[in-house]
Amino acid sequence: MILKRVEVIPIRAPRKEAVKSGLNAADPVSASEFGIIRLFTDSGLEGLGEISITFPRIGHSLCHAARTMLAPAIVGRSALEAPRVLAEIDRVLGGELSAPYLRSAFEMALLDLAGKHYNIPVYQLLGGRMRERAPLAWGIYQKSPEEMAADAAQARAEGFHAIKLKVGRRLEDDMAAVKAVTEAAGADVPLRLDANAAWRSVAEAATAIEAFAKVAPIAWIEQPLPRRNLEGLRLLRSRTGVPIMADESLHSLRDAFELSRAEAVDVFNVYVAESGGVRAAADIFAFAAALDVPCIIGSQAEMGIATAACAHLAVAVPNLPYAIETFGPLRYKRDIVKKGASIERGWLTTPEGPGLGVELDLDAVQQMRVD
Numbered sequence: 001m002i003l004k005r006v007e008v009i010p011i012r013a014p015r016k017e018a019v020k021s022g023l024n025a026a027d028p029v030s031a032s033e034f035g036i037i038r039l040f041t042d043s044g045l046e047g048l049g050e051i052s053i054t055f056p057r058i059g060h061s062l063c064h065a066a067r068t069m070l071a072p073a074i075v076g077r078s079a080l081e082a083p084r085v086l087a088e089i090d091r092v093l094g095g096e097l098s099a100p101y102l103r104s105a106f107e108m109a110l111l112d113l114a115g116k117h118y119n120i121p122v123y124q125l126l127g128g129r130m131r132e133r134a135p136l137a138w139g140i141y142q143k144s145p146e147e148m149a150a151d152a153a154q155a156r157a158e159g160f161h162a163i164k165l166k167v168g169r170r171l172e173d174d175m176a177a178v179k180a181v182t183e184a185a186g187a188d189v190p191l192r193l194d195a196n197a198a199w200r201s202v203a204e205a206a207t208a209i210e211a212f213a214k215v216a217p218i219a220w221i222e223q224p225l226p227r228r229n230l231e232g233l234r235l236l237r238s239r240t241g242v243p244i245m246a247d248e249s250l251h252s253l254r255d256a257f258e259l260s261r262a263e264a265v266d267v268f269n270v271y272v273a274e275s276g277g278v279r280a281a282a283d284i285f286a287f288a289a290a291l292d293v294p295c296i297i298g299s300q301a302e303m304g305i306a307t308a309a310c311a312h313l314a315v316a317v318p319n320l321p322y323a324i325e326t327f328g329p330l331r332y333k334r335d336i337v338k339k340g341a342s343i344e345r346g347w348l349t350t351p352e353g354p355g356l357g358v359e360l361d362l363d364a365v366q367q368m369r370v371d
């Protein structure tokens with residue numbers, strides 16, 4: 001099965017609600033600038049991938065790189081030799097920081113093709129199922145305490161298994177939000193806080209975390225400090241006693257190694273897009289399992305294609321003790337697939353069928369494409 005043609009479609013997908021977090025407080029994101037990868041083979045099969053990156057907003061630049069640099073490098077190669085195709089992609093991208101997002105999009109398209117070729121779902125390519133479905137958390141953006149409380153109450157009513165709150169504003173704003181959400185969500189829905197590296201020092205982060213811990217039970221605090229500050233994370237972890245999660249600090253197996261060597265965090269937030277694909281993410285899960293570090297799967301607000309890839313990973317990895325955050329399709333006014341992973345009552349389930357199991361909604365894609 002030879003790769004004959006690569007189509008790259010940059011899209012602009014309107015969101016139901018603008019994203020506000022510690023990363024972009026002054027610049028809300030009202031639409032995702034993502035990309036769709038379609039790999040066509042000489043056997044008539046089509047593999048689908050998705051470039052999903054919310055921060056920074058470089059999705060369309062990545063689409064340009066996919067078209068001009070990656071497509072010519074992989075056309076003519078065997079679609080069933082993914083390691084070779086991915087090695088070529090790695091060579092062309094040369095370790096550029098955004099390379100994993102592109103690599104991931106192509107890897108999921110190759111997995112989709114392999115699954116369709118062998119007539120098995122992608123989770124079987126990962127070794128088979130560990131669970132039937134994965135529990136989901138819901139994420140709440142920064143806004144007024146009343147609005148955040150209303151979101152929390154709705155998430156609880158809809159069956160989500162945990163709530164994630166974006167913090168990192170003025171401490172009094174964060175405190176008001178934490179109190180309001182805790183009250184609305186109830187004590188049985190675990191609350192996780194994500195600072196997106198907003199605090200500049202251990203002292204500043206510790207002050208905030210200790211204040212939150214006094215008013216609510218906090219499951220963990222995600223990325224309190226900038227990504228390279230592993231020593232700061234370690235100090236914070238020992239000083240506050242609240243579990244610390246790595247997100248921005250964790251983009252690769254090597255990062256996982258550095259984090260564990262520094263004893264910097266208690267939990268890993270593993271992303272398919274940031275790791276460079278489903279298998280690379282599974283490798284981080286395996287490494288973490290060996291160290292007894294629990295992991296979840298994080299979200300770039302992926303749409304239907306990449307969310308399906310995350311769902312296949314989620315049902316296959318052995319060590320997934322907490323709710324995951326791949327609720328991306330719920331963020332959009334319209335999805336790019338007409339068949340995909342299902343999200344029901346706080347559970348994510350893989351689609352039926354071979355490969356990723358998704359079907360592109362060509363009308364929706366036509367509506368969202370920007371070239």
Ligand SMILES: [Mg+2]
Nearest residue numbers: 194196222247
């Ligand atoms: Mg995060």
